[in-house]
Amino acid sequence: xxEPLPTSQAGRTLQRLLRRADARWALLALxxxxxxxLLGPLLSPWGTETxxxxxxxxxxxxxxxxxxxTDRLGRDLYVRTLSAVRISLLVSLLASALSLVIGxxxxxxxxxxxxxxxxxxxxxxxxxxxxPYLFIVIILTALLPRGSLTVLLLSLGAVGWLTTARIVRGxxxxxxxxxxxxxxxxxxxxxxxxxVRHVVPNLLGPVLVxxxxxxxxxxxxxxxxxxLGLGVQEPRASLGNLIFLGAQELESATWILLVPAGFLVAxxxxxxxxxxxxxxxxxxxxA
Amino acid sequence: MRPEAQPLLSLRALTVRYPGxxxxxxxxxxxxQPGECLGVVGPSGAGKSQxxxxxxxxxxxxxxxxxSARYAGTELLGLPRRALDRLRGGKIGLVFQDARAALTPHxxxxxxxxxxxxxxxxxxxxxxxxxARDLLERVQVSDAARRLQQYPHELxxxxxxxxxxxxxxxxxxxxxIADEPTTALDLTVQSQILALLxxxxxxxxxxxxxxxxxxxSLAGIxxxxxxxxxxxxxxxxxxxxxxxxxxxAAESPPAAGAALLALQGVSVRHRLPGWRGPTLEAVxxxxxxxxxxxxxxxxxxxxxxxSTLLRVALALQPxxxxxxxxxxxxxxxxxxxxxRGQRRNRQLIFxxxxxxxxxxxxVAEAVGEGLAVHAPQLAAAERSAAVCAVLQAVxxxxxxxxxxPHELxxxQCQRVAIARALVLNPRVLxxxxxxxxxxxxxxxxxSALLAxxxxxxxxxxxxxxxxxxxxxxxxxxVLVLYLGRRMERGPVTLLHGAARHPYTQELLRAExxxxxxxxxxxxxxxxxxxxxxxxxxxxxxVFRTRCPYALARCAAQVPPWESVAPGxxxxxxxxxxxxxxG
Numbered sequence: 001x002x003e004p005l006p007t008s009q010a011g012r013t014l015q016r017l018l019r020r021a022d023a024r025w026a027l028l029a030l031x032x033x034x035x036x037x038l039l040g041p042l043l044s045p046w047g048t049e050t051x052x053x054x055x056x057x058x059x060x061x062x063x064x065x066x067x068x069x070t071d072r073l074g075r076d077l078y079v080r081t082l083s084a085v086r087i088s089l090l091v092s093l094l095a096s097a098l099s100l101v102i103g104x105x106x107x108x109x110x111x112x113x114x115x116x117x118x119x120x121x122x123x124x125x126x127x128x129x130x131x132p133y134l135f136i137v138i139i140l141t142a143l144l145p146r147g148s149l150t151v152l153l154l155s156l157g158a159v160g161w162l163t164t165a166r167i168v169r170g171x172x173x174x175x176x177x178x179x180x181x182x183x184x185x186x187x188x189x190x191x192x193x194x195x196v197r198h199v200v201p202n203l204l205g206p207v208l209v210x211x212x213x214x215x216x217x218x219x220x221x222x223x224x225x226x227x228l229g230l231g232v233q234e235p236r237a238s239l240g241n242l243i244f245l246g247a248q249e250l251e252s253a254t255w256i257l258l259v260p261a262g263f264l265v266a267x268x269x270x271x272x273x274x275x276x277x278x279x280x281x282x283x284x285x286x287a
Numbered sequence: 288m289r290p291e292a293q294p295l296l297s298l299r300a301l302t303v304r305y306p307g308x309x310x311x312x313x314x315x316x317x318x319x320q321p322g323e324c325l326g327v328v329g330p331s332g333a334g335k336s337q338x339x340x341x342x343x344x345x346x347x348x349x350x351x352x353x354x355s356a357r358y359a360g361t362e363l364l365g366l367p368r369r370a371l372d373r374l375r376g377g378k379i380g381l382v383f384q385d386a387r388a389a390l391t392p393h394x395x396x397x398x399x400x401x402x403x404x405x406x407x408x409x410x411x412x413x414x415x416x417x418x419a420r421d422l423l424e425r426v427q428v429s430d431a432a433r434r435l436q437q438y439p440h441e442l443x444x445x446x447x448x449x450x451x452x453x454x455x456x457x458x459x460x461x462x463x464i465a466d467e468p469t470t471a472l473d474l475t476v477q478s479q480i481l482a483l484l485x486x487x488x489x490x491x492x493x494x495x496x497x498x499x500x501x502x503x504s505l506a507g508i509x510x511x512x513x514x515x516x517x518x519x520x521x522x523x524x525x526x527x528x529x530x531x532x533x534x535x536a537a538e539s540p541p542a543a544g545a546a547l548l549a550l551q552g553v554s555v556r557h558r559l560p561g562w563r564g565p566t567l568e569a570v571x572x573x574x575x576x577x578x579x580x581x582x583x584x585x586x587x588x589x590x591x592x593x594s595t596l597l598r599v600a601l602a603l604q605p606x607x608x609x610x611x612x613x614x615x616x617x618x619x620x621x622x623x624x625x626x627r628g629q630r631r632n633r634q635l636i637f638x639x640x641x642x643x644x645x646x647x648x649x650v651a652e653a654v655g656e657g658l659a660v661h662a663p664q665l666a667a668a669e670r671s672a673a674v675c676a677v678l679q680a681v682x683x684x685x686x687x688x689x690x691x692p693h694e695l696x697x698x699q700c701q702r703v704a705i706a707r708a709l710v711l712n713p714r715v716l717x718x719x720x721x722x723x724x725x726x727x728x729x730x731x732x733x734s735a736l737l738a739x740x741x742x743x744x745x746x747x748x749x750x751x752x753x754x755x756x757x758x759x760x761x762x763x764x765v766l767v768l769y770l771g772r773r774m775e776r777g778p779v780t781l782l783h784g785a786a787r788h789p790y791t792q793e794l795l796r797a798e799x800x801x802x803x804x805x806x807x808x809x810x811x812x813x814x815x816x817x818x819x820x821x822x823x824x825x826x827x828x829v830f831r832t833r834c835p836y837a838l839a840r841c842a843a844q845v846p847p848w849e850s851v852a853p854g855x856x857x858x859x860x861x862x863x864x865x866x867x868x869g
Contacts (some may be wrong), residue, residue: 202646
């Protein structure tokens with residue numbers, strides 16, 4: 001073995017992850033899309049809301065004034081799509097992080113505390129689960145100021161943690177039965193250290209995979225809400241409302257749909273692929 | 288044996304390899320004659336199971352099998368699936384180690400037996416039902432009518448294994464292949480199952496293949512033994528005892544140490560799941576004192592409360608009643624932090640070596656964890672020096688430091704677990720069946736390692752095991768438990784013929800003998816009998832339902848705990864009349 005062994009668990013996982021070609025491709029694609037979203041708009045002279053009256057519904061072309069064309073109002077699709085990716089990524093990453101933190105905390109506590117407390121905590125989750133999801137989001141967005149990113153974030157995150165909490169509690173309950181947890185107790189390891197050192201790392205596999213999928217789901221859901229007019233509002237661009245506009249122009253100007261849809265598909269594919277590779281990499285038994 | 292007869296199963300140059308790895312089996316030749324019992328032994332990983340799985344086409348598709356496997360002249364390798372299906376489960380019955388896992392959990396025993404009869408013998412529903420009952424009676428299941436209606440989880444391990452054998456016999460096979468059929472069972476049940484297999488062989492002209500890592504268990508049943516090692520056949524012939532692994536007996540205990548551990552009226556009750564689920568009493572009003580430096584062996588069948596007793600003594604579980612004192616300090620009076628601090632003095636070794644190690648931690652991290660918790664002042668270099676030293680002491684090299692548990696063998700895992708305990712220099716080492724998941728070679732190594740650690744430091748050993756040979760080798764005193772109650776306690780000479788309690792004697796009779804003739808006689812005399820459910824223990828003396836000497840008095844009164852001799856105590860109404868023995 002020429003390569004030195006990383007000492008931390010995270011280092012070893014990363015090493016196993018990078019050994020996989022599909023993981024490298026997914027990370028490369030995500031990195032490219034992320035860099036484009038952050039820096040790409042600087043390369044173009046156009047702004048997100050600039051109207052170019054001379055080029056209405058212009059098709060894409062590398063030599064054209066607008067690389068990825070314009071929409072019916074003459075707005076540059078390259079700049080608008082990239083800023084949409086930025087907003088979508090921001091919203092979905094934050095919402096996923098929010099649901100991950102709430103979900104892991106709630107689920108691990110519900111799984112670890114002895115007695116009935118855990119059961120009642122999960123009943124609470126069941127009640128929230130049984131409420132129609134979309135309905136809550138619609139009410140939330142209708143009651144609070146429309147188009148506020150914070151509201152969107154909260155409504156996405158508030159619902160997303162329920163599944164995470166269930167997965168985490170189930171995993172915690174199963175882990176508690178494993179002899180190595182008892183071995184740690186017999187060794188005199190304090191409960192907090194057992195959770196951090198033995199429970200969470202062994203839980204991380206399914207949870208991280210689920211979190212990666214959540215990001216993809218959140219992007220989709222954000223797009224869906226924006227498509228319905230409940231999410232990011234015009235003139236700000238999100239992948240959802242760009243696709244909504246594109247769908248209306250489908251017969252005359254297909255690129256208005258294809259450009260944002262292409263970015264959405266690329267993002268989702270890369271995230272799902274990463275989740276898949278991550279699941280294998282998190283298993284130390286993987287070769 | 289009739290040498291002129293065509294062998295029933297004949298393997299020639301059977302080789303199994305997986306892509307990108309060395310062959311698992313290198314050209315093995317084996318014959319099974321009609322009506323004979325062939326024992327196949329070898330350490331774990333020798334390819335014993337692979338051999339027969341390969342012959343029956345049960346290996347995963349990426350396995351490359353070459354050579355020849357003939358059943359009564361028919362080549363099995365490359366046989367179409369349908370023809371194979373008629374043979375497996377039809378002419379060839381299979382019995383697996385974990386019978387409960389091999390039985391379908393959602394179907395009753397009766398339904399599973401009837402299904403085989405209907406599928407392989409084309410019987411009607413009613414006829415299949417009737418035959419299912421005959422089958423259970425053939426494998427000596429009492430109360431067969433009721434058992435037919437039960438699900439696998441409602442049966443004990445021994446009954447599950449009998450049901451599994453009945454299932455394998457259902458289609459009236461000529462050959463029965465049993466893969467470690469008794470490994471998961473305790474000795475009394477193992478004797479019963481071996482006796483059953485021997486009776487089936489004698490009575491029905493059945494050929495048997497017994498795959499096991501325990502050569503000793505074959506003495507009374509195998510006509511021939513084939514030994515495998517690392518995928519090669521190293522020996523074949525009549526049974527003969529393995530290299531005598533009689534480890535030195537434990538040195539005499541230090542004179543009259545102070546009471547280290549004292550249990551007083553300890554009971555442990557579990558509420559079973561379900562609304563108003565019944566209460567199971569795993570340990571019942573147990574008193575126990577243990578002097579420092581003395582090694583105590585705790586023996587009894589599964590379900591006798593041995594492990595629960597350890598868990599309570601180590602404060603991994605609170606007793607429902609009673610007190611646990613270490614050095615005179617009541618554990619109940621200690622706070623959580625004080626209790627954790629004390630844990631470094633009392634370490635625990637588990638039965639399942641791989642399961643007791645965190646799959647995500649390397650050997651170095653696992654062994655160093657106790658030091659990180661109990662000696663946080665140590666610098667990283669000091670800690671890793673201590674870890675290396677203790678690994679060396681348990682016979683593991685530094686090249687294993689960065690390995691994960693799945694990269695280690697069972698024996699290595701158990702030595703890592705022992706290193707994890709010893710690195711803290713405990714005063715007490717509790718072992719819960721530390722060798723029962725290991726093969727014979729690893730068992731001997733772990734046993735020697737424990738004996739060495741015991742001598743190196745004044746270590747008090749609490750040793751739970753159903754392996755009486757290991758108890759003889761490691762312990763000064765023995766405590767016999769049955770249904771959560773103590774039956775007999777005394778010096779280790781109890782296991783050398785001084786036992787007075789009928790239950791201790793029964794346990795001793797369950798040990799396989801090393802002489803085939805003696806072992807055959809022993810198996811022929813095996814008595815049926817199972818431990819009653821702890822949910823409804825018998826009145827009076829709990830052992831009376833299996834005791835050959837039980838009287839009316841035994842059902843009426845709980846026998847008192849009486850002294851036979853200094854250091855030897857017993858709970859039996861009739862000990863004065865019964866001869867010592869075993």
